Amino acid sequence: MEIKSGHSSSLMTDSPPISNSRLTIRQNKLPYSSAAATALSQNNNLFLTVPRKKTGILDGVKSSGWLDAMKSSSPPPAILNKDNITSDATGMSYCEWTLKYPSALATFEKIMSFAKGKRIALFLDYDGTLSPIVEEPDCAYMSSAMRTAVQNVAKYFPTAIISGRSRDKVYEFVGLSELYYAGSHGMDIMSPAGESLNHEHLSRTVSVNEQGKDVNLFQPASEFLPMIDKVLCSLVESTKDIEGVKVEDNKFCISVHYRNVEEKNWTLVAQRVDYVIRTYPKLRLTHGRKVLEIRPVIDWDKGKAVTFLLESLGLNNCEDVLPIYVGDDRTDEDAFKVLRDGPNHGYGVLVSAVPKDSNAFYSLRDPSEVMEFLKSLVTWKRSLA
């Protein structure tokens, strides 16, 4: 397990730690050279400049909107009204919202009428999409029924899992060797054995997987690994007295979970994280579902990973390709945007049980609807044979 746990402080509480997860030292199972990735980072201008506020720590946390973002995550405040949920964020009921983001199940035939004669490429987020959101990040298992659905759909369409988790971890959860995997928010891409990642401009490295078979890797942030390791240790140390904090090693990025932290201590979490990362101008912070995510300042995200995979698969800029991306999180918006506005026109499908604004075209309520959608794709494809 690559999950680190913050332990309860005897000064703050007598409760036991929420998890027994231990601090592990990361091991790179797959050897690779970072030289190519370093060169491409510099040559292709992948570096971003992130302006930092020069205020005090508490002021910085407040003025940068961290706390607002932390409070509004997962899910946005909502008023429950049986099947119809009204979100404070959009002011819309769920029914109204689905007029803007129609259900991909209810409009399945319409979507498939666009897909006729096209090759579908499928991109699936993991947490909240293939597995339900749970309290403990290391217990976010997908059901065997969902695994079968993903396995079946991958028989007909190239399928990639695009996750904020480390690639090793998400591979462990999904367990299907025939898929493409993009871990660390797309910064760690691996082809299935026997498939390549041929890209016109960006070079990949060849490595071996657990079965000793050759796989292609693309890791544009590999030069940041020593820095990420250092920051990981600092974050574990600096948050260990806050009950419920978990610092998760996602290889090229770090997640600081506050789902199990009392809300009154969220400011403290934000301050401690801010204190650590403010001395690292090459790192930036993004927000997920009750999680602060720290990542390198390269111009790379889930959207870039989708474009990279389409290009590597020879499916970019093709009139006869329909990419579909299913995801639930803010970080999936980068991919929705790429499919909405970029040359590789496709459909983003937002998984959400509450109304929220999105760059997606369609919606699904939860992972069980995602599974139905995957099954429907298979039935549709089989019906064409």
Ligand SMILES: O=P(O)(O)OC[C@H]1O[C@H](O[C@H]2O[C@H](CO)[C@@H](O)[C@H](O)[C@H]2O)[C@H](O)[C@@H](O)[C@@H]1O
């Ligand atoms: O890109 P994803 O595959 O959606 O990963 C995003 C983050 O997912 C995980 O955290 C989220 O799910 C946990 C399990 O349900 C939940 O406890 C947590 O509150 C959520 O934020 C994962 O642990 C993170 O590392 C990923 O970045």
